[in-house]
Amino acid sequence: MFGADRVARIIAAAVFFAVGIIADLRFEYELAIFGAAYAIVGYDVLLEAAADIWHRKPFNENLLMAIASLGAFAIGEHMEGTAVLLFYQIGELFQDYAVNRSRGSIKSLMEMMPDSANLVTPDGVVAVGPQDVHIGDAIVVRPGERIPLDGTVVEGRSMVDTSSLTGESVPRDASVGDAVLSGCICVNGALTVSVTSEYEDSAAMRIMSMMDEAYGRKSRSEDFVTKFARYYTPAVVVAALMLAILPPLILGGAFETWLYRALMFLVISCPCAVVISVPLAFFGGIGGASRAGILVKGGNYLDALAGVDTVVFDKTGTLTEGVFEVLSVHPVGIEKEELIRLAAHAETDSNHPIAAGILRAHAGETKRSNVKGMEEIRGKGVAAFVEGRTVVLGSSCLMEEHGVRPIPPEEFGTAVHIAVDGAYVGYMIISDRVRKDSAHAVSELKRMGIGRVCMLTGDCERVGRHVAEELGIDEVFTDLLPGDKMAIVDRLIGEGRKVAFVGDGVNDAPSLARSDVGIAMGALGSDAAIEAADVVITDDMPSKVSTAIRISKRTRSIAIENIVFALAVKAVFLSMGALGYITLIEAVFADVGVAVIAILNSMRALRAPRVRKHAEEGSGRALPKDPAALMQEHI
Amino acid sequence: MRYAYTLENLGCACCAAKMEEAVRKIDGVRSASVVFITARLVIDADERDIGDIERSAAAAIKKIESKVKLKKV
Numbered sequence: 001m002f003g004a005d006r007v008a009r010i011i012a013a014a015v016f017f018a019v020g021i022i023a024d025l026r027f028e029y030e031l032a033i034f035g036a037a038y039a040i041v042g043y044d045v046l047l048e049a050a051a052d053i054w055h056r057k058p059f060n061e062n063l064l065m066a067i068a069s070l071g072a073f074a075i076g077e078h079m080e081g082t083a084v085l086l087f088y089q090i091g092e093l094f095q096d097y098a099v100n101r102s103r104g105s106i107k108s109l110m111e112m113m114p115d116s117a118n119l120v121t122p123d124g125v126v127a128v129g130p131q132d133v134h135i136g137d138a139i140v141v142r143p144g145e146r147i148p149l150d151g152t153v154v155e156g157r158s159m160v161d162t163s164s165l166t167g168e169s170v171p172r173d174a175s176v177g178d179a180v181l182s183g184c185i186c187v188n189g190a191l192t193v194s195v196t197s198e199y200e201d202s203a204a205m206r207i208m209s210m211m212d213e214a215y216g217r218k219s220r221s222e223d224f225v226t227k228f229a230r231y232y233t234p235a236v237v238v239a240a241l242m243l244a245i246l247p248p249l250i251l252g253g254a255f256e257t258w259l260y261r262a263l264m265f266l267v268i269s270c271p272c273a274v275v276i277s278v279p280l281a282f283f284g285g286i287g288g289a290s291r292a293g294i295l296v297k298g299g300n301y302l303d304a305l306a307g308v309d310t311v312v313f314d315k316t317g318t319l320t321e322g323v324f325e326v327l328s329v330h331p332v333g334i335e336k337e338e339l340i341r342l343a344a345h346a347e348t349d350s351n352h353p354i355a356a357g358i359l360r361a362h363a364g365e366t367k368r369s370n371v372k373g374m375e376e377i378r379g380k381g382v383a384a385f386v387e388g389r390t391v392v393l394g395s396s397c398l399m400e401e402h403g404v405r406p407i408p409p410e411e412f413g414t415a416v417h418i419a420v421d422g423a424y425v426g427y428m429i430i431s432d433r434v435r436k437d438s439a440h441a442v443s444e445l446k447r448m449g450i451g452r453v454c455m456l457t458g459d460c461e462r463v464g465r466h467v468a469e470e471l472g473i474d475e476v477f478t479d480l481l482p483g484d485k486m487a488i489v490d491r492l493i494g495e496g497r498k499v500a501f502v503g504d505g506v507n508d509a510p511s512l513a514r515s516d517v518g519i520a521m522g523a524l525g526s527d528a529a530i531e532a533a534d535v536v537i538t539d540d541m542p543s544k545v546s547t548a549i550r551i552s553k554r555t556r557s558i559a560i561e562n563i564v565f566a567l568a569v570k571a572v573f574l575s576m577g578a579l580g581y582i583t584l585i586e587a588v589f590a591d592v593g594v595a596v597i598a599i600l601n602s603m604r605a606l607r608a609p610r611v612r613k614h615a616e617e618g619s620g621r622a623l624p625k626d627p628a629a630l631m632q633e634h635i
Numbered sequence: 636m637r638y639a640y641t642l643e644n645l646g647c648a649c650c651a652a653k654m655e656e657a658v659r660k661i662d663g664v665r666s667a668s669v670v671f672i673t674a675r676l677v678i679d680a681d682e683r684d685i686g687d688i689e690r691s692a693a694a695a696i697k698k699i700e701s702k703v704k705l706k707k708v
Contacts, residue, residue, distance in 0.1 A: 048701070055698050061647065096646060099672075209637075213677075226652055272647065276671075283672040 006093065013041035013086055020079060034078035042069065042085035061270045064237075068266040072584060075256045080584040084267060087585060091592020098599040099280075114182075114204075117148040120192065131199040139193050141186045150202045151193035153178050158189030165203060165293070165538050183207065206530065210295055214286055217298025218279070221559050225278045229271035236269035236574070243578060257580065264577040267587040268570055277562035277598030284605030285555030293538045294548045301534040304517050305552035310497040311450050311545060312489060314511075315457035315467060316353065317504030318521055319441075319542060320432040324357030327413055331426040337363075339426055343418055346384040346391040349374050354416065355382075357430055379458045379481035381416070393418040395460070397479075412466065414459055434467060441542035442471050448546055452497070456485050486510045502545055504529070519545060555605045562598040569594050638685055640676040642669070642696065643704040650700045657695040661688050676705070 016037035020030055042065075049066035065088050072081030117130045120138040130148040133139060138154065141147050147160070159171040162184045171187050174180050180193060183204030199205060218226075244262035248255045282299035289296050296302050313319050331339045344362035347355035348371050359366070374384040381394015392402050399406040399417045404424045409415040413431040417424070445453050454475040457464045464478035477488055489511050492499045501508070501515035504522060512518030512532040520533035522540040530536060537544045573590035576582045645651060651671035658667040658676065663684035669676050676696075680688050693705040 051701060229652075275652070279671060 006089075009040055010086070010089055010093065013037040013082075013089075016040065017079075017082055017086055020082070031078055034082045035073075038069065038073070038078075038082045038085060041082075041089050042066075045085060045088070061272060064233075064266045064270055068263045068584070071259065071263045071266075075259055077260065077584070083585045084588055087588040088592055091588065091596060094596045095276075095592060095599060098596060098603070099276075101603070114146040114148040118142070118145075130202075133195055133199065135195055135198060137195045139195060141191045141193060143186055143188055143190060145186055147180050147182050147184050147186060147191075147193065148202075148204075149182050149193070149195045149199060150197040151180060151195040153180060153191050154194045155192035156190050158191050159187040161185040161187050165207065207290075207295060210297060210530070210536070211286075211290065214296060214298045217300055219282050219299030219303040219559075221303065221556075221563065222279050222282060222299055225271075225275050225563065229275045232271045232274075233269050236265055239574075240265035240269065260584075261577055261580055264582065264584055264587040265574065267584060268573050268577065268590050270591050273591065273595035273598050274563060274566040274570075276595060277566060277602055278559045280599055280602035281555055281559040281562055281605050284558070284602050285551055288555075288606045289548060289551045292544065292547055292551070293541075294544050294551070295536040295538060296548070296552075297534050297536075301517055302552045302555055304498070305500065305535070305549050306556040307498045308500045308517060308549060309450060310452040310454065310492055310499045311445055312454045312456060312492065312499060312501045312511075312515070313473070313542065314485065314501075314503035314508055315455050315459065315464065316432060318502055319438040319455065319467065319471060320434050321540075322353050322432060322504060324354050324414075324430045324432050326357055326361035327429045327431050328411060329361075329426070329428050330407075330409070332407065332424060334420075334425045339418060339428075342386055342389075342391050342420060342425075343393055343416070343428065345371050345386040346374065346382055346393055350376055350382055352376070353432075354414070354430055358416070358428070361428075389421050391418065391420055399424065412463070414463055434470060435540065435542060437541045437543045439471050441545060442473055444543055444546035445549075446472070448549060450546075450549070452492075454488075454492075456480055456488060458482070482508075483510075486514050489514050500545070500549075502542065508532075519548070551605075558601060558605050562601055565601075566594050566598055636680065636682050636685070638678045638680065638689075639708045640678070640692075641706045641708055642674045642676055643706055644702045645671065645674045645700070646702075647700065650703075653699050654696050654703075657699065658692045661691045661695070663688055667692075675708075 014037075016033055020033040020037065023033075025033070045062050046066050048062040049060070052060045052063050065085060069081040069084040072078070072084060114130060116127045117133050118125045118140040119128045119133055120140060125140050133149055139149065139151070143158065153174055153176050155176065157173070157175040160174045160180055161171045162181070164185070165181055165183050174191065179196070180191070181204070182197075182202040197203075240262040243265060244259050247253055247258045279299070282302060285302050286296050286299065289302070296305075316322050326340075329336050329339060340358070340362050341364065343358050344366050347358050348366050348368055370387050372385040374382060376382050377394065377398060380398040381392065383390070383392045385391070392398065392404075393416055396406045396408075396415065396417055399419060402419060402422065404417075404419040404422065406415075406417040406424060406427065409427055409429060411429045413429040415427045416430055417427045419425065442453055452475060453473050454477065455464065455468050455471075455473045456477050457467075458480050459478060461478040464476050468474075468476040477484075480488070485508065489499055489501055493514070493516065499515045500517040500519055501511045502519040502521060503512055504520070508520075509529065509532040512520060512529065512534075517535060518533040519535045519537060520529035521537045521542065535548060537548070569590055573582060573587060577587060642651075642654075651669045654676070655667060655669040658664060658669065658678065663680050665679040667676065667678045676692070678685070678688060678692065689705070689707075696703050696705055
């Protein structure tokens with residue numbers, strides 16, 4: 001749309017324009033030369049303006065420019081009338097170029113959808129649309145291709161580039177049995193993948209529709225500029241009218257002087273610079289965040305993130321890996337293996353992470369038919385009939401509810417007590433590893449001036465405190481049931497705090513929804529979390545919470561810079577124009593020049609996180625400055 | 636159902652806002668958003684209405700910026 005013809009027109013008009021200025025011609029010739037330049041560069045603006053009048057759509061940019069430039073011709077200012085349209089077109093060209101560049105970089109983020117899949121059929125491999133592939137089908141992904149659907153690798157081995165989903169630049173190794181997500185790129189090998197999701201539910205599709213919604217959800221400042229534009233243009237146009245009529249009548253000055261100043265008002269009255277600059281800053285911020293593996297669901301959430309002063313982490317699966325291991329077993333009057341066997345059977349149908357750990361610890365098979373009436377007691381444990389016996393396992397408080405007195409464990413970790421037919425048979429110690437990144441995440445938040453960093457957990461106080469101390473978290477709430485978490489978030493909000501809640505989404509949906517900004521982590525697989533959260537971190541790095549806040553603060557300041565700059569320039573030029581200190585040419589700068597500068601400024605929002613990411617990696621590993629230490633790292 | 640379109644040659648941000656308003660006013664449209672930067676229009680409407688809506692939307696958009704073309708994704 002800004003092809004060669006547009007540039008050629010501008011150049012041709014500029015030549016005529018230059019001739020008109022340099023050559024000392026008679027009035028009629030000068031009028032003809034400027035008129036030619038004007039027609040070449042501005043005929044489309046005039047046509048659009050005429051069409052706008054036809055459709056009764058007033059106060060359009062084209063119309064304003066047409067009136068201003070024609071007005072200038074009418075009062076004998078040919079040179080300036082031509083200059084208005086010439087510079088306006090040059091400015092538009094720059095503006096389009098800048099917009100297109102930022103559009104390009106944001107779009108590339110959205111182009112993760114492959115348009116075909118290589119389906120394995122009895123007659124060989126056939127290319128089909130990804131929507132024609134269904135769960136259980138096998139597809140082939142060749143080197144360099146994008147994985148079209150989520151699935152499990154059944155054959156082959158390849159490095160997989162997950163950067164479009166997670167922002168992680170180091171490719172991951174995928175071989176038989178590994179789950180791979182759509183949108184990732186197969187780098188160096190061919191994979192045969194057994195599809196586990198329909199096209200509509202695939203990770204890439206989900207991100208796409210999320211981004212679609214995100215760009216549509218406007219921040220407060222975007223709403224402000226839209227409303228502002230609605231009043232600004234008519235107000236300035238009315239002011240221009242009054243400027244043309246009142247002063248000559250009252251002060252008795254020359255009519256043409258004031259008409260000229262009124263035309264200047266028309267040129268400056270276009271709100272485009274302001275309207276375009278703020279959303280662009282937010283798009284940049286959202287785009288930049290998604291590059292870093294942080295999906296923000298809308299400008300309003302990016303806005304809200306900047307104001308967060310309290311970050312609440314859920315412990316399990318967020319600050320810790322959420323993968324539980326049975327560390328030790330302490331049977332009381334029962335064989336150790338039997339204890340594990342009964343526990344594993346009772347947990348067969350539970351999808352709690354602790355259950356997964358217990359099942360892993362059980363060497364033999366579990367027979368589902370031997371288990372009846374499994375009941376999950378949220379936040380406490382489970383009860384079930386295993387081979388006709390009542391098995392209850394869970395927290396010490398659950399034991400006491402069943403009239404059993406548990407032994408207080410000596411070891412560190414989460415204790416799961418077990419009672420069979422109302423008799424206590426011992427406990428297991430289960431523990432979860434703290435993520436490597438967690439301590440860094442907390443210290444970064446504190447360094448940024450986040451006043452309160454809290455941790456919530458269903459674990460007992462001893463375990464919770466231990467983890468909190470290790471991470472440097474000063475406020476911890478323990479022994480919580482899932483419902484309690486939301487109550488705490490509620491209370492903090494009630495205290496007037498701006499709360500971000502960070503959870504892994506398994507049973508945090510209410511807290512995610514209740515908090516000012518709900519952040520779900522590593523949650524591409526969980527629908528509930530994606531629904532409830534406002535921000536989704538696509539991998540398992542809690543430190544991205546601080547990255548997200550930093551991006552949002554930066555975006556917000558860029559947006560504010562843009563608004564203030566655009567408004568200030570317009571205000572200055574309007575007042576100087578009214579007093580007659582500037583010419584039409586400078587007024588054009590106040591319009592398009594400001595827009596271009598604001599757009600360029602907005603593009604910083606898109607670039608920001610990349611730089612940050614490097615900085616982060618550096619500080620994450622506590623860059624050793626000492627050469628000896630560097631050497632050691634190499635060895 | 637949500638229907639997505641691209642707006643080819645969308646050049647001006649103010650027009651995008653006007654288009655959004657115009658599309659929202661079409662009968663049967665539950666919600667609509669025009670995003671300038673991605674040049675995308677997303678309409679939420681019933682399947683049986685979408686044909687009519689599409690035609691009205693294309694016309695309304697053309698009225699605002701004549702060179703813009705509506706294309707289904």
